[in-house]
Amino acid sequence: MPAPQELMAILAPHTQSHLIEDWDELSQEQRSHLESQIQAIDFDVISQLFHEKKNSTSAHDDDIAARAKPPSVFVGQPFTEDKVAGAKQTGEELIAAGKVGAILVAGGQGTRLGFDHPKGMYPIGPVSGAMLFSFLCGQIVNRSKKAGATIPYYIMTSDATHEETVDCFEKENYFGLNPDDVFFFKQGTMPAVDMHTGHVLLAEKGKIATSPDGHGGLLNGLDKSGALADMQSRGIEVLHYHQVDNPTAIVCDPIFLGLHQQHNSQVSTKVLAKVNAAEKMGVVCEVDGKTQIVEYSDIPDDIAAKTDEDGELLLKWGNTAIHVFSRSFIETLCKEGTGLPFHIANKKLPHLDQTGQVIKPETPNAFKFEKFIFDALPLAKTALVVETSRAREFNPVKNAEGNDSPATAKAALSALFKSWLEEAGAEIADDAVVEIDPAFAVSAEELKGKVEGSYSGEVLLK
Template identity: 45%
Template sequence: MSAAQSSAQSQPNLSFDELKSRLEPFEQTHLLRFWDSLDSDQQSRLSEQIAQVDFARLKTLIEGKDKSVDFGELAARATMPQAVASDGSGCDWTLEDAQKRGEEALRAGEIATVLVAGGQGTRLGFDQPKGMFPVGPVSERTLFQFFADRLIAAGEKYGVDVPLYLMTSEATHVETRRYFEENNYLGLKPEQVTIFQQGTMPAVDAETGQVLLAEKGSLALSPDGHGGTLRALSRNGCMEEMRKNGRKHLFYFQVDNPLVGLCDPVFIGHHLLASSEMTTQVIRKRYPTEKVGNVVEIDGQTQIIEYSDLPDSAAEMTNADGSLKLWAGNIAVHLFDLDFLERMLDLDTSLPIHRANKKVSHVVADGQLVTPESPNATKFEQFIFDLLPNAKNTIVCEANPAEAFAPVKNANGAATDTPELAQQAICDLHRGWLRSCGVTVDDSVKVEINPRFAMDSNELCEKLRQSGDSDGEQSISSDRYFS
């Protein structure tokens, strides 16, 4: 692993009196009520956690004095930003121009990638990091393997090792690191992979604003959201490493989408030809209240209104022809200009805080652990897409959901975003590639094509032509994995 792999330096341990002095102005001294019953390791852990919390900022959040947003009012004024359609319309260059420019950037080693992988597979009924979930319809490759194979294929095609910065959470960090180490980094070079941990925010009691204790010697902490990615990259030396190695653009994606077009040269090309500081990939929403962020333009600025913040009445607004007014759904694929990200750090730009009411188990004054039956706490998180309004220039790129979006979020049996539906989407896409090459394949046959065999239908046709497996010969009648 790279040098940036090491964690940020720990805070020095503070004494009881130092901790009490830090907590008293904010009425949070209850966090030390069990201090004398803790052993030295537990005291050290609690001290470090308290030292890392910005209690002045937290107080502002608890009191609700941060800038509040009326999302309903915003949505009423929202229009669609200019977007490049999936067929290439909407811009002054062709798809071929975009592909050529994107391939130039890849060959020049200008692209780095960051994978946000802090989630566990709880909703899937999977008790490991979600990236370890076996999603391959034939191969049973994990989500992590899907992304590693695509990076390896891109590296072979463009003659450069594309770095992978992988952000975990406290819940997934150790197991994710072990998984990569025990599986030889899934074919990637160890120095190509940097695993680092995102920050946390304490959960507070919804009524009193007191920070909750998960244990007598530990705060109730939760990940600070994907909005913490930028700070975590900087804190762990990743930004400095990218700049030193000549990277200019950062491809951002999340762990639950096996169809993400990782290092897609056309997407990269649109970003570069538009001189965009932040480019966002979108799909047309399948239904008005689909649980994706809504990409909009308000007062000349592109921004995203999260589905949880958008009133249903706004989500269901239509144009005169009956089409959805706010049709562009965010699929958590962005491309950032590195200069833009560094400017955001230098300006210490604070992303808005989003609040969520959650059930949080906690230790009460008598030392007993309480597990609530209804939401009792407020969690705070930030979203990476809230950087959009700060970008001087942005562009939105539409993707075909059948080719770019098959999220794995819910257990099989749910209506949407299940492993079965993702596997079906993978097979549908790859059967389509085969048919475009003249191969007959029945809809009942499962087909999976590793990007190391072919990254797209054109590469597949060439591979099959070279092997004599196309132009009428082929009829695939059983499940097949091309690797």
């Protein structure tokens, strides 16, 4: 049975007909899947991206980095009472009025951690082994209860994590959240192409090699899934954005929400000082009057090492991937079709060759395409940058060992909770390991009156 003419009409103009060369050998199920994949791909875009990449140089990125300056609309630490008291009240009022929602990016798997499940399911509690999901959802449970208002949670998954994530939430009773206030949606995918020919690669017979379209796929995902319409119907005005691998992110932080509102910002982002010029963090800066984030790999070493008159790094503010968006700004980007740019990465990707054999390359052979949500910053008319504390709010779980690993995140959580107990008036043994369920408390202030005496060994408060 020959391939349908409509598929040939799609593929032939883009020299992608190889995708259906083995059509006769495919089962009906394989044909149906491949056909749906082909029809979902915009081959004009793929062709354009490939040719742009082949003809590009690094000069453009170097030029941007050379023009980068520290952000001018900036709120730095320490957060003195006069600086943030009003902001905290404003943020709390937004939550109480039901105008705040939260966005969780949870499309990643725990593969690099040796964990064959969605990363959000990773056991990170230093005492209980509670999941990453638990530390984030629990904060929403706490703030919702305290404010007497609903904070809907919009959770972006991927093809790889969606089903298991939804099952996990159901089994865990949505971690205390109301199921009606949790909205799951999937990010999109993009095909991988041969970096020399531009041919879309096959992962196996009847299946195109694809990968998630990056956290910048959030905009399209919110729009197409109906999540954006749900926000509108609920009267949500501001959205707190965070990633699943950072258990110490302050979800729906009233101070951050309030500062965003007070500055009439369309998008706000939290930053922290880089340890050194070589730290692999995107840099939040200002280029030609626009706030933006430049990838560390796009900043030449000599520019990254530049210092100011005080000897501080000129480009020192690292991106924490914690943002606040105004819903109206997201709507504008979606309605106007102001697409975020694709970033193209060189990857080693196993694939089928023309003979049907699986090739496992030892060097990069493919281009993968993804969008980054932080590319929305320069599109905003107003953008705010807010400094946060690394110890308090940036302890991601990215590597199996060493820095940014489960071990460092668990230690950071325990140290944070111990500091809360001490501030609340309790005595803590030096070797104590402490875990506080966020539904019980999300700050030292909330612990006051709930704890007393001394604690040692393993301590779990819930």
